[in-house]
Amino acid sequence: MxxxxxxxxxxxxxxxxxxxxxxxxxxxxxxxxxxxxxxxxxxxxxxxxxxxxxxxxxxxxxxxxxxxxxxxxxxxxxxxxxxxxxxGVRGRVRFGVMTNLAWLQLPSAIARFQQENPMVDVQMSVSPRGSTGLAADMRRGRLDIALVGLRRDLLSGLDVVRLTRQPYVAVLPLTHPLARRRSLEITDLIGDPFIDLPRGFGTRDQLDAMVNLAGGQRRVSVEVPDLGTVPAFVRAGLGVAVVPVPVADGAGLVTIPMRAVPPWELLLVTRPGESSPAVDVFAGLLRDWTRARSRAVEEFTRNSPTPQG
CATH class of the missing domain: 1.10.10.10 (Winged helix-like DNA-binding domain superfamily/Winged helix DNA-binding domain)
Structure with missing residues (x-):
């Protein structure tokens, strides 16, 4: 055969x-x-x-x-x-990522991996459909490994390792009436227009679920494909946002911790029983790299000024 x-x-x-x-x-x-x-x-x-x-x-x-x-x-x-x-290790790694991971500095991580493993071909793709699209591509065999931000119950049939948990913060204009609050709940912001990702992205789906659980409705006035661009739209006065800490660029804005919103989780996903030496080594680098970057984010957050009032 x-x-x-x-x-x-x-x-x-x-x-x-x-x-x-x-x-x-x-x-x-x-x-x-x-x-x-x-x-x-x-x-x-x-x-x-x-x-x-x-x-x-x-x-x-x-x-x-x-x-x-x-x-x-x-x-x-x-x-x-x-x-x-x-x-040494050789092979191919088909790697899928979301659009909002600039804080991870993945180009540097991949460059380091390929310097250490020159016989491995890393093929990285960014999903325009967010974590939902990445999970579908994993199940269909189009990817070997992916970084996603979905709830675990939406990843059945895949092997999942949590890399980091990051709290959500509200991102508000300096002149917003709630800008001096020490913390907020999602219901505090329901009257404001939101800047967010399209449906199907993990953070969007999580926040929609939280709003529905609270019995409210919110209006998403601007949808953008990259969470990293959200603060710029808030800065322009087009609405408010709730994002994980690593993407909360607070320059010219106020960032306020959210209460009663479960932390955002970044998950490493592989297909059970279908690993390879190349995928295993690459997964190890991603685990170490992400945890180091997360510690850097946490250290920066601890040393940042908190809202007053």
Missing amino acids: DTRHLEFFVAVAEELNFTRAAARVQAAQSTVSAGIAALERQLGGALFERSTRTVTLTPLGEQSVPIAREVMLGVRRLGEQGAQTKA
Whole structure:
């Protein structure tokens, strides 16, 4: 059985589209179709139901997907183990991140990793759909590892490690009536227009849930794709915001601790049973790097002035 045919099969099973699968495995669509046909002959049955518009898995296909993934993983691990013995860690790491992690200084972290592991190809992508999109890409096998800000109950079927917990703060203009308060609750701000991320991002969904739990409604007047840009919109007088401490750029603004809002968690997510030496080493660097950066943020926060009044 040709492992390349198994790769074609898994790609089509995950994409449910022969054109996208062919692009993903970097092969002609006719080559992918021929490989699937050869595999079906070997297995004695059809793996897919095909129509002019849709591709779906047959019962045989559904049963074969996890087995094919396991075989491919074993082959990949065998190859990587041999390469590691000869020349250190090598392989590929497909890494997904949110759009609001500038405080982590990830370019420096990746540069350090690649200096220490030059035979590992790190392919980093930023999800325009936030943590929800990253979790979906993890489940579909498009990523090996990701940093997300979702609740754990939304990450079932994935391995999850918490890297840091950060409190939320309100970000207000200097002239806001509540600017001299020592702390706030989410209900204190419901009458204000909010600057926030689109739905599907972890912080947005968490705050929406808190507002609903309090029995209120809030108006999000400006949606931005990057949480790091939120303070600039508050500074321009377009609304207020509630963000995790690391992204609360307080220059020309007031930042006030939030009460009764659970801390934001940054989670490291991998797929169970599908690791590799390269992914393991990269995950270790992310854990150490994130915790060091979090300590730096906490130290800065402790030394920052608190609101008066």
